[in-house]
Amino acid sequence: MAFEYAPAPESRSVVDIRASYGLFIGGEFVDGSGGRIKTVNPATEEVLAEVAEAGSDDVDRAVAAARTAFDQVWGPMPGRERAKYLYRIARIVQERARELAVLETIDNGKPIRESRDVDVPLVAAHFFYYAGWADKLRYAGFGERPLGVAAQVIPWNFPLLMLAWKIAPALACGNTVVLKPAETTPLTALAFAEICQQAELPPGVVNIVTGAGETGRLLVEHPAVDKVAFTGSTEVGKQIARSVAGSRKRVTLELGGKAANIVFDDAPIDQAVEGIVNGIFFNQGHVCCAGSRLLVQESIAGDLLDALKRRMALLRVGDPLDKNTDVGAINSAVQLERIRRLSEIGDAEGAERWTAPCELPDRGFWFAPTVFTGVSQAHRIAREEIFGPVLSVLTFRTPAEAVEKANNTPYGLSAGIWSEKGSRILAVADKLRAGVVWANTFNKFDPASPFGGYKESGYGREGGRHGLEAYLDR
Numbered sequence: 001m002a003f004e005y006a007p008a009p010e011s012r013s014v015v016d017i018r019a020s021y022g023l024f025i026g027g028e029f030v031d032g033s034g035g036r037i038k039t040v041n042p043a044t045e046e047v048l049a050e051v052a053e054a055g056s057d058d059v060d061r062a063v064a065a066a067r068t069a070f071d072q073v074w075g076p077m078p079g080r081e082r083a084k085y086l087y088r089i090a091r092i093v094q095e096r097a098r099e100l101a102v103l104e105t106i107d108n109g110k111p112i113r114e115s116r117d118v119d120v121p122l123v124a125a126h127f128f129y130y131a132g133w134a135d136k137l138r139y140a141g142f143g144e145r146p147l148g149v150a151a152q153v154i155p156w157n158f159p160l161l162m163l164a165w166k167i168a169p170a171l172a173c174g175n176t177v178v179l180k181p182a183e184t185t186p187l188t189a190l191a192f193a194e195i196c197q198q199a200e201l202p203p204g205v206v207n208i209v210t211g212a213g214e215t216g217r218l219l220v221e222h223p224a225v226d227k228v229a230f231t232g233s234t235e236v237g238k239q240i241a242r243s244v245a246g247s248r249k250r251v252t253l254e255l256g257g258k259a260a261n262i263v264f265d266d267a268p269i270d271q272a273v274e275g276i277v278n279g280i281f282f283n284q285g286h287v288c289c290a291g292s293r294l295l296v297q298e299s300i301a302g303d304l305l306d307a308l309k310r311r312m313a314l315l316r317v318g319d320p321l322d323k324n325t326d327v328g329a330i331n332s333a334v335q336l337e338r339i340r341r342l343s344e345i346g347d348a349e350g351a352e353r354w355t356a357p358c359e360l361p362d363r364g365f366w367f368a369p370t371v372f373t374g375v376s377q378a379h380r381i382a383r384e385e386i387f388g389p390v391l392s393v394l395t396f397r398t399p400a401e402a403v404e405k406a407n408n409t410p411y412g413l414s415a416g417i418w419s420e421k422g423s424r425i426l427a428v429a430d431k432l433r434a435g436v437v438w439a440n441t442f443n444k445f446d447p448a449s450p451f452g453g454y455k456e457s458g459y460g461r462e463g464g465r466h467g468l469e470a471y472l473d474r
């Protein structure tokens with residue numbers, strides 16, 4: 001009997017999306033003075049809601065609300081009291097987990113399996129983790145004095161998780177924040193604003209201003225901001241570094257990446273294939289630390305690529321709300337165009353393209369899982385971040401060559417090593433210029449573990465004890 005696929009879609013009825021949203025300033029939703037932005041479901045192109053585009057007056061108001069809350073309430077509050085709010089937020093995130101996961105999937109396009117099992121649990125974990133630090137700052141070794149008002153700007157690939165990475169340590173250390181979510185994914189940040197109300201967080205401690213790049217620029221350049229935390233592209237990160245240079249503002253930048261996933265000839269092939277797939281197709285490859293360059297030892301390249309293609313042919317691409325979906329929608333038409341353009345450059349450079357056989361939906365933004373072989377270091381697809389489900393494969397003969405190729409990039413965020421030998425893993429990891437190195441696994445995240453880059457992947461660390469340093473004044 002032929003197998004007929006039965007979809008298992010998660011219900012949308014758990015989310016209640018308003019037609020229109022204001023800005024969250026001083027504990028309340030208020031009207032913005034600027035224009036409006038539409039946010040769409042990238043899997044269907046349906047308009048989900050309109051959000052405010054914050055202008056200069058709105059950013060002024062938000063920063064002023066954060067300053068007042070810092071001076072009068074949050075700054076002077078003992079750490080053990082701040083911790084209670086963070087615990088409360090963490091518990092509400094858990095209680096509303098299903099709703100947040102569906103909302104994230106609808107607004108971002110990522111599979112529900114990931115928003116439900118990865119993003120939202122990690123969001124709660126971050127708040128729990130930093131709640132634990134709030135009354136123990138003196139033991140962290142970075143002082144106990146908060147900086148003041150933090151301006152935080154985040155991208156669209158992990159909207160709620162990036163918010164948690166930014167807000168949880170800032171609040172634990174006693175800072176107040178004004179956060180700007182990405183223009184294509186504002187909805188979970190606005191749901192988080194409701195969670196702040198539900199947790200009875202004092203007004204002004206968290207402010208959310210929606211808008212596009214101009215709103216972000218107004219926020220990070222605001223003279224009354226003490227700290228800038230940015231996650232996004234290297235290009236915008238450089239602009240921000242230039243604009244705050246010479247000011248008293250402290251800055252952390254989490255930027256792009258082009259990670260090498262290095263597979264040695266003694267690696268367990270099936271396990272490595274799972275790691276390669278997870279490394280580049282998790283979240284449609286919209287991952288700053290994605291393993292977008294596969295470096296495979298020449299002697300096993302043929303077998304490994306055959307196994308990889310067999311596995312890729314099984315990936316289920318489609319409706320992000322279907323619980324069986326492995327690869328969802330590309331976040332926006334703009335991002336889809338970038339992925340297409342760079343892939344065509346790969347064709348023109350002479351690399352060989354292989355695409356997983358799959359049927360793509362008619363509406364929405366989609367790109368089938370793709371592998372390029374015959375890639376050399378000089379190719380742009382080996383050097384530039386594609387930020388999509390596209391893997392470039394290079395080969396190497398010796399560990400020294402693997403290290404040389406892995407480090408031959410302006411980025412330095414992450415890397416993966418696959419080998420049976422612990423001594424080889426340690427020797428290679430030691431020579432890699434990457435903030436995070438995974439061994440026989442990939443894309444593992446934990447709030448206790450610091451994350452951040454070398455070179456053009458940025459500076460500063462988020463997560464763990466190290467993540468406190470960015471928000472404290474020694």
Ligand code: NAD
Nearest residue numbers: 154155181182212213216217232233236254255256257288
């Ligand atoms: P982007 O830099 O275009 O946008 C990121 C955010 O910055 C958005 O909120 C945007 O509105 C805002 N922004 C744009 N111009 C600005 C300006 N001049 N001043 C202030 N804010 C501005 O990046 P993107 O395309 O949204 O995100 C993808 C990039 O983010 C990739 O390069 C990816 O590697 C990187 N990223 C890095 C990490 C990390 O932790 N290192 C995590 C996620 C994404």
